Amino acid sequence: MADRRQQQHHHHPGIDDVMTVLTKASRDLAVVQRHLDQEFHRSYPDHVNPCKLVSRIKKIQEEVVSLKDLCRELLAEKQDLIDKARASLVGQRSSLQRLLASSGLPLMSESDEMAYTNLNQVLDEWTVQLRAKTGEEKDTGEDINEMLFSAIVQNN
Template identity: 35%
Template sequence: MERMEIGFGGMDGGVQSALKSLDSHFAMADARLQWVHQKLANEFEGTYPGNGNPLKLLARTERLQDELPLLREECDKILAAKQNLIDLARTTLVKNRTLLRQLQGRAGLPVTSDADDSIYSSFVKTIEEWDQQVKANAAVTDIDQSELPDLNLELFRANRGPTW
C-alpha cells in the first residue's frame, strides 16, 4: 500500500484542490454579482436620472418622515414666539403712543391724529392685515373664530396642509 502524502494543514491534495475550486467559484460568483449590481445601478440611473432612483427616493422619504415631527415642533415654537412678539409690540407701541400723545398735550404741542401719523397707520394696517389673513385661513379650516389663542399658530396649521 502506498501512503498518501498529506498536504498543508493535514489535508490531502484532493481536498486542497476542491477548496481551491470552491474558492474560485465564489470569486466568480462575487464578480458576477458585482457586474449585475453595476448594470442595475446604471440602468436605474438611465431610467431615473438624478435622484429619480426609486430606492434612493424611498430612503429619502423615510428620512424626511422621521424628521417631520421635529420640524413641526420647531415651527410651532417659532410661531408661538412670533405671536408673542407681535402681541408685545402691539401692546408696547400702543401704550407708548398714548403716553406720547398725553405728553404732547401737556406740553402744549399739537397732537398728531392717527391719520396724520404714517408710521402708526402703517403699523395698524399691518396688524389688521395679519389678523384678517389668520381669520380667513381659520374660516377655511373651520376653526371657531372665538377660540383663536395663537393666531400665528393657526395660520401655520392652515397653510401646512394635511398632517401625516
C-alpha cells in the same frame, strides 16, 4: 490541557447543523443582494435606485417631523415678539397722547391715527382670512401664526 481545549471547541451536532444552515443562508442572502444591486444598476441610474429612494423618503419623513417642531417653536417666538411689540406700541401711543394733551401741544395728526387704524385693520383682516382657511369662525384666542402653520401643513 489539550483535552480541555478540545472540549471547549467541540459543539453539539445540532448546533453545528444550525451554524451550517445560518452560514449558508447568510451566503445566499449576500448573493441575492449582489444580484439585486446589479439588476438595479442595469435597470436604473444611480440617482433612481428604488432602494435608495425608499431610504431617502424615510429620512425626509423623519426630518419633516423635526422641521414641524422647529417651525412651531419659531412661530411661538415670532408671535411672542409680535405681541410684545404691539403691546409696547399701544402703551407708547397712549403715553404720547397723554403727554401731548398735558403739554398743550397739538394731538396726533390724522395721518398718525389713520396709520394706527390701518395697522389694526390689517391684523384683523389677516385673522379673519386665517380663520376662513382653518375653518374656525369663533375667536378662540389661538395665535395667528399657529393657525397659518396648521392651514399650510393641512393643505400640503
